[in-house]
Amino acid sequence: MADDLSELTAALRDFADRRDWHQFHTPKNLAMALAGEVGELVAELQWLTPEECTSLSDGARDRLALEAADVFIYLVRLADITGIDLLDAATRKMATNEVRFPH
Amino acid sequence: MADDLSELTAALRDFADRRDWHQFHTPKNLAMALAGEVGELVAELQWLTPEECTSLSDGARDRLALEAADVFIYLVRLADITGIDLLDAATRKMATNEVRFPH
Amino acid sequence: MADDLSELTAALRDFADRRDWHQFHTPKNLAMALAGEVGELVAELQWLTPEECTSLSDGARDRLALEAADVFIYLVRLADITGIDLLDAATRKMATNEVRFPH
């Protein structure tokens, strides 16, 4: 198992390398793939009631997990090829949000 | 800075706690927010040529990074409240893909 | 065949009525379904080159057409249940864009 984000990033890059997928993994294509996978994730929940969503069956949670994995994978790939550090960007965004939404 | 995914997960949960946002952070709402943020990410690249996308200006990369951060943040929040381990799910998905796409 | 948008709107409403789908066709659910279908549409084009996209094979065009149909169907349903006139809204938006983007 990938122990952390940088290990996952490296594993995904290696996965694409070995398949010669760099020609397909352009920023635009990966952004589209990300949108496609988010669509599949949303589709897992679209017809469920709010109550059903807060107590997902094991099967539903596992389907959602695999869609979330696809979103995560493409997000990490896109960040990797565009030189974005996701943890750093998220930390910066949280600092902005801390000011924007006082508690 | 959040050093890893579990630290980011905890920081985001705490951020929502302190603002009493749990009423809003339902699975359906967070899936919608994720779709919204992916839309913003895609919009950063939509009118650029493939060439412009592979050599982003610093400004364009930073805007993309902040949109990627928003996607990441909502993905992590959704995983947290639905009991999904993103690294485990991504690892399982990669194992499936290894078989599905032989190299 | 539905001859125009109002006929399609009525046919889709009738389709949902006969299946007692109004409980599912809430604004949030239909917005999610719309996002899901746009994800499928985007997925049809994501790995194609720009050149392949501008000269789609008959098969690819037909798959894209059926995904575009799903997007259209959910957009029309969402507009119907929220009391939105799509042609009127598009006309108003075009008037705004005419000013916003002088030629």
Added chain:
Amino acid sequence: MADDLSELTAALRDFADRRDWHQFHTPKNLAMALAGEVGELVAELQWLTPEECTSLSDGARDRLALEAADVFIYLVRLADITGIDLLDAATRKMATNEVRFPH
């Protein structure tokens, strides 16, 4: 006001023509723009309760209408440049759904 779908299609084509936007209005770019606008539409509803969504204020309905208009506009543009007849495709899809979901 555009009286029907073919009039809207022609008006949007003319709008793009006069701005020399054909270089930007490629199938991939328009699919991305569509995903971006659906993201904005979804964002209008994401934090509202199901109840708030079924009795939208006039302001909320109008904001939703303008986002729906953007989705509609890009869907119509994409269909136009790829040679897709949206009403025909939707009618075919409904015939399929009639069989797939018996009532």
